[in-house]
Amino acid sequence: MPLDTSAYSLALLRVDGRRWNELRRIHAQIRTQAAADGSSYLEMGHTKVMCVVNGPSEPGPRRGATSGGGGGGGQSKNAEVAVNIVIAGFSSVDRKRRGRGDKHILELQSTISQALAASLHTHLFPHSTINISLHVLSQDGSLLAALINAATLACVDAGIPMTDYVAACTAGSTSTYAANDEGADPLLDMNHQEEQELPGLTVATLGDSDRVAVLVCESRVQVSRLEGMLAVGVDGCKQVREILDRVVREKGIKMIQEGTVERGVGLNDMELD
Amino acid sequence: MASSQHVLLSPAELAYLHASLNLTPPIRPDGRSPTQFRPLVAETGILPGTNGSARICFADGTEAIVGVKAEVERTRTRHDFPSLDEGTEDDDDLDDNQNDVIKGDNDWVEMTVEIPGYRDDDAGTVFLSVMLSEALLADGEFTKRLWINQRFHWKLYLDILLISPPLSYPLPLLSLTTHLALLAARLPRLKSEGDEDPLFDDDWAAAPYLYPRPSEKGSKATAPAPAARPPVTLLVMAVGNNIIFDPSKEELAVADVALAVSVGESSSTTTSTTSSKPTAMDIDTEETKGHNLRLLSVRTIDPPSRLTPPGIPNASNSAYGANAGVKDTEKKKQQQEQARTAESEAVEGVWKAPRGGAKTLVMATMVQKVLEKGGVADEVLDALDGVDLN
Amino acid sequence: MADRRRINGPVGTTNPPIYDDAPEKQSEGVKVTRSRPANVIRKMYLKTGVTPSASGSAYLEIESSGNGGSGLKLSCSVHGPRALPRSTPFSPHIILSTHVKFAPFATKQRRGYIRDPIERDLGTHLETALRGSIIADRWPKSGVDIIISIVEGEQDRETSKAQGIEAWDTMNALSGCITVASVALADAGIDCVDTVAGGVAALVQDAGNDAAPSIVVDPIPSEHEKVLAACCIAYLPTRQEVTNLWFKGDLPASDMDVYTQLIEKGIQASKSANRVLVDCLNETVG
Numbered sequence: 001m002p003l004d005t006s007a008y009s010l011a012l013l014r015v016d017g018r019r020w021n022e023l024r025r026i027h028a029q030i031r032t033q034a035a036a037d038g039s040s041y042l043e044m045g046h047t048k049v050m051c052v053v054n055g056p057s058e059p060g061p062r063r064g065a066t067s068g069g070g071g072g073g074g075q076s077k078n079a080e081v082a083v084n085i086v087i088a089g090f091s092s093v094d095r096k097r098r099g100r101g102d103k104h105i106l107e108l109q110s111t112i113s114q115a116l117a118a119s120l121h122t123h124l125f126p127h128s129t130i131n132i133s134l135h136v137l138s139q140d141g142s143l144l145a146a147l148i149n150a151a152t153l154a155c156v157d158a159g160i161p162m163t164d165y166v167a168a169c170t171a172g173s174t175s176t177y178a179a180n181d182e183g184a185d186p187l188l189d190m191n192h193q194e195e196q197e198l199p200g201l202t203v204a205t206l207g208d209s210d211r212v213a214v215l216v217c218e219s220r221v222q223v224s225r226l227e228g229m230l231a232v233g234v235d236g237c238k239q240v241r242e243i244l245d246r247v248v249r250e251k252g253i254k255m256i257q258e259g260t261v262e263r264g265v266g267l268n269d270m271e272l273d
Numbered sequence: 274m275a276s277s278q279h280v281l282l283s284p285a286e287l288a289y290l291h292a293s294l295n296l297t298p299p300i301r302p303d304g305r306s307p308t309q310f311r312p313l314v315a316e317t318g319i320l321p322g323t324n325g326s327a328r329i330c331f332a333d334g335t336e337a338i339v340g341v342k343a344e345v346e347r348t349r350t351r352h353d354f355p356s357l358d359e360g361t362e363d364d365d366d367l368d369d370n371q372n373d374v375i376k377g378d379n380d381w382v383e384m385t386v387e388i389p390g391y392r393d394d395d396a397g398t399v400f401l402s403v404m405l406s407e408a409l410l411a412d413g414e415f416t417k418r419l420w421i422n423q424r425f426h427w428k429l430y431l432d433i434l435l436i437s438p439p440l441s442y443p444l445p446l447l448s449l450t451t452h453l454a455l456l457a458a459r460l461p462r463l464k465s466e467g468d469e470d471p472l473f474d475d476d477w478a479a480a481p482y483l484y485p486r487p488s489e490k491g492s493k494a495t496a497p498a499p500a501a502r503p504p505v506t507l508l509v510m511a512v513g514n515n516i517i518f519d520p521s522k523e524e525l526a527v528a529d530v531a532l533a534v535s536v537g538e539s540s541s542t543t544t545s546t547t548s549s550k551p552t553a554m555d556i557d558t559e560e561t562k563g564h565n566l567r568l569l570s571v572r573t574i575d576p577p578s579r580l581t582p583p584g585i586p587n588a589s590n591s592a593y594g595a596n597a598g599v600k601d602t603e604k605k606k607q608q609q610e611q612a613r614t615a616e617s618e619a620v621e622g623v624w625k626a627p628r629g630g631a632k633t634l635v636m637a638t639m640v641q642k643v644l645e646k647g648g649v650a651d652e653v654l655d656a657l658d659g660v661d662l663n
Numbered sequence: 664m665a666d667r668r669r670i671n672g673p674v675g676t677t678n679p680p681i682y683d684d685a686p687e688k689q690s691e692g693v694k695v696t697r698s699r700p701a702n703v704i705r706k707m708y709l710k711t712g713v714t715p716s717a718s719g720s721a722y723l724e725i726e727s728s729g730n731g732g733s734g735l736k737l738s739c740s741v742h743g744p745r746a747l748p749r750s751t752p753f754s755p756h757i758i759l760s761t762h763v764k765f766a767p768f769a770t771k772q773r774r775g776y777i778r779d780p781i782e783r784d785l786g787t788h789l790e791t792a793l794r795g796s797i798i799a800d801r802w803p804k805s806g807v808d809i810i811i812s813i814v815e816g817e818q819d820r821e822t823s824k825a826q827g828i829e830a831w832d833t834m835n836a837l838s839g840c841i842t843v844a845s846v847a848l849a850d851a852g853i854d855c856v857d858t859v860a861g862g863v864a865a866l867v868q869d870a871g872n873d874a875a876p877s878i879v880v881d882p883i884p885s886e887h888e889k890v891l892a893a894c895c896i897a898y899l900p901t902r903q904e905v906t907n908l909w910f911k912g913d914l915p916a917s918d919m920d921v922y923t924q925l926i927e928k929g930i931q932a933s934k935s936a937n938r939v940l941v942d943c944l945n946e947t948v949g
Contacts, residue, residue: 035334035437048320050338050436052389086387089432090323090340097385133389135436137338138322379830396790399783412913532908536916566916571894573907575791582755583800626756629856630795630897630904633930637923644916 008174015193016045021232023169023189023239028149028247030157038158042150045191046140049147051154052133055079056125079125083113085147087136108144112151115204115214119152121161130160141192142170144202144216149244156248164207167241168214171233172200177220184225186232199225203233207241210234282526284584288624291527294512302523308642308649310519315449315660317457325458325483329450333521336436337446339454341483345421345471346381346428377416382406384431386447388439401444404572405433405451408504408535411569415503418483422468427460441522442574444533448506449657455503457662458483504537504569505653509639510576511631516639518649526581530631531574534643536650537567564654566644579626586620666776672767679771696869697879697886702928704862704881704935705734709843709943711850714740719851721943723843725817725835735835736815739843741851743807751806756799757853758806761790763840769816785837788907792841792897795906796859797848807853811840817883830911831865831884834895837909838863841897842936849944857899859906860940862932864925865893866912878924880932892921896929900937905930 008014018024024045033039038053056079085105089097112132120130132154134147145168152166172190175181177199190200199221204214212234221229255261282290293300299307312332320326325341386402387393409415419427431454433447459480461473474480484501510520510528517524525531619625643650699705707725714720717740727734744757751758763785765774778786793809817835838861845859865882868889876891884890892912898905914922 033330033334033336033437034332035336035440046322052436052438054438084389086389086434088338088340088387088434089385089430090320090326090342093322095342095344095430131390133438135338135389135434137340138320394778394783396783396787399780400787403780403784407911411911537913568914568916568922569911571908571910572788573791573905573909575787575794579794579799580754580756626800628795628798629902630899630906632903633905633926636905636908637919637926640922641919644919650916 016191020185021188026243028153030153030251038154040150040153042146044142044146046138047142047146048138049150050135051150053154053158055130056128059129077126078122079128079130081113081117081130083109084133085109091136091139112148115166116151119162119166141190141195145169148204153244165241165244166204166213167237167244168204169236169240170200170202171229172198173225173229186228188232188236201229205234205237284582284624287527287581288622299515307517317453317662325454327450327453327457331446333440334437335440335446337450338434339450340432341454341458342430343427343460345425348424348426379410381416381419381426382429386433388435408506408569421471424468425471442525445508452503452505456484502538504535506533506535507643508533511635511639516642526577528576528578529627531576532639533572533574534640535570537569538564539567564651566650581626583626584624586623669776701879704932707939709939711846711947717742719847721843721846723839733815735817735839737811737813737839737843739811739847741809741847744802744805747804747806755803757802759790759794760808761786762810765813765816769813781833788837788909789840792859792907793844796855798854801854809844831890831893834863834893837895842940846940857901858940859897859899860933860937861897862929862936863895864928864932866891866925878928880928894925894929896933898930898933900934
């Protein structure tokens with residue numbers, strides 16, 4: 001169904017009722033799975049992904065389609081970050097089966113792998129592999145951003161040393177490329193419908209800084225609009241980072257209260273209620 | 274594949290485990306009784322975008338998600354054999370009679386299994402999905418539920434995802450999750466009649482379940498198929514004469530034989546073809562509320578124990594002073610003899626990978642244990658009844 | 664995924680030619696029924712050493728049902744034991760790899776060159792059946808490849824169109840695969856605890872009157888009105904052990920006797936096949 005963008009200029013509300021700078025509801029959990037070293041579950045609107053991290057561990061026999069990034073595998077001085085994405089057949093409205101060799105999935109895998117390899121302290125684990133396996137249960141736009149956020153959370157849970165959160169989100173523009181509308185506003189966090197029609201990009205930043213870790217733009221957009229979109233996107237990433245940070249802290253507090261972990265030395269100033 | 278995955282246990286550990294499982298009663302490493310299952314967490318209806326979904330998490334952390342998705346598809350008539358179709362088209366005016374002919378086709382169900390780290394055409398993955406679909410399609414009743422009219426049918430996609438790394442052989446987990454997802458699956462209510470293009474009710478609350486609930490007394494009377502349950506596949510293994518259910522990875526590593534037994538439950542109205550006293554049976558099920566179980570499929574699983582490294586008895590281990598001070602020629606002869614006995618005879622406390630197959634009696638008892646009244650299949654189905662389907 | 668490495672048949676559908684004689688027979692209402700006694704398997708021809716370049720090979724042919732259908736023709740070659748490639752981790756046992764493939768022309772429905780799930784599944788069953796029979800720890804660090812090509816699958820022209828029959832045919836194919844692979848392994852000189860042979864038994868409902876279902880060995884699905892359940896067994900006769908069991912069907916749980924009888928009949932079929940197998944091996948040696 002084509003998206004009716006004409007309504008936006010009237011009420012300044014998007015199809016799902018959000019303002020231009022509003023994120024969708026982000027709900028996340030970490031440590032969802034006992035068997036893995038690290039795991040997370042993340043919802044961005046109706047996009048739902050699960051992430052399981054195993055490692056750093058000795059690299060097993062190479063099998064299947066894992067895309068390596070940030071190092072050349074077992075022999076290198078840095079740990080290899082192997083990302084494996086499974087997009088469930090039931091995740092989209094119309095069932096679409098993607099094979100393992102799907103180019104789109106391979107690209108997502110290498111993007112995530114490289115982004116995380118830059119943030120994780122892979123030099124601490126030579127000759128080893130960090131296996132990140134991502135499962136997409138439901139998709140409604142901003143898939144790459146959700147995958148990056150989920151992978152970050154799972155890496156935090158796995159206790160792999162890293163520089164900072166890699167928080168991602170998408171940004172778009174209110175009118176199509178063809179409309180060539182000079183006064184187009186930027187949009188934050190696009191859903192599936194908007195992604196189909198409007199130009200958009202995915203941006204991930206490193207923690208609180210403005211340093212961009214990932215920037216993917218796969219649609220045609222005027223250069224003049226790009227700057228605005230990027231600024232909104234980076235701003236959104238900061239909001240996402242806050243949310244991710246809160247999830248991690250809340251889980252940490254809960255674990256201390258339950259007595260599953262010892263209260264650390266540096267945590268005295270942390271409030272436990 | 275997952276079943277033949279390498280277990281990091283030494284021959285001594287394997288021998289110890291095998292010996293303790295061979296005791297009467299067997300002592301399992303986690304203290305369970307032979308028929309006891311590991312605790313699990315189950316929920317259904319987790320994904321609103323699917324027709325039915327379920328998630329099960331075992332206590333050891335293995336987790337699976339199953340989503341069922343249905344799409345309307347035009348039924349292909351077979352053109353290559355016109356003689357088949359002629360018969361049905363000739364008497365179109367006997368329409369109401371025709372409508373009763375509900376036919377299913379195994380192509381209407383497509384099952385995929387995804388295990389992280391394994392290719393989807395890996396022999397083990399294919400084995401799992403063939404095994405699960407075999408049980409589902411065995412009675413030929415399931416595909417009839419997907420029939421809409423002469424021209425259309427539902428195409429059912431079952432996507433089975435293993436979320437966690439495959440720690441233990443994932444068969445029971447995947448089977449139980451599929452069972453729950455199918456129980457929770459609903460198809461939109463049909464509004465159109467006869468052979469016209471299907472039109473469905475938008476109201477999801479009115480959508481009937483794929484497997485009608487026994488509690489809905491009203492709908493049960495009108496439902497085309499009596500209340501039945503999707504099949505469950507159980508993993509059973511034997512060590513010596515002991516039969517052990519739901520083995521963990523370590524236990525499977527010393528199994529003499531492992532079987533996957535698929536059990537279905539049909540309603541009591543199905544005429545049992547060979548039962549000697551069907552009436553007595555019916556009364557029995559009514560009273561005891563037992564399950565009317567049916568055996569759908571049995572498959573041998575290649576136990577990983579055959580790939581474990583063997584231990585060396587001290588007698589032939591030179592590190593323990595065997596053969597010290599014996600002349601060379603004699604030594605050689607002795608060694609050969611020892612090699613022969615080491616290969617053919619078991620030494621107490623020294624692990625040797627099992628060789629050969631399983632005795633028929635043991636195999637028959639394994640199936641018997643699953644099926645007997647109040648047996649494990651009964652228990653599992655009762656336990657699954659307790660899962661809240663929403 | 665399309666296979667681009669070989670020349671494939673036409674992409675579109677083609678209607679197979681329909682021969683006149685077959686439907687005529689059907690219209691007369693003459694349905695071929697089983698003429699053999701219930702506990703006798705069909706005649707089979709078994710020969711070793713058909714592929715000189717392989718370390719062991721065998722060919723198996725089972726007579727056709729005489730119903731305008733085809734029999735089962737299998738050829739198996741065994742390569743090895745040979746050293747594993749250097750990259751493979753250490754294995755204390757011989758590594759079996761089984762490969763079952765229908766020739767593209769073996770069945771009524773053309774098969775592609777890439778193995779489909781049924782063929783992969785057959786390969787797994789075969790591996791389980793053979794792994795129990797060979798003495799795997801005599802060859803550490805080595806591997807053996809067992810390649811079976813089904814030259815002609817067992818399928819009847821008229822009846823294959825009926826649903827679900829193909830599923831029962833795979834059981835017969837598996838039992839043939841097990842027997843032929845066992846002979847080829849022996850021909851290759853790989854030590855086994857015993858010769859394993861496959862046998863099939865089925866619970867069938869015959870046409871016409873509502874006679875009670877009976878159990879037959881080596882069933883031809885087209886000869887019976889309905890197959891209720893079937894099992895394929897790989898049996899080691901001297902050790903009296905089963906290495907692979909595949910049962911499928913629909914049996915009420917209260918009828919464990921029927922299940923037990925079915926298994927017994929399957930073992931009996933396997934023993935019969937084993938006699939042919941032993942004769943064939945004696946011939947090869949002598």
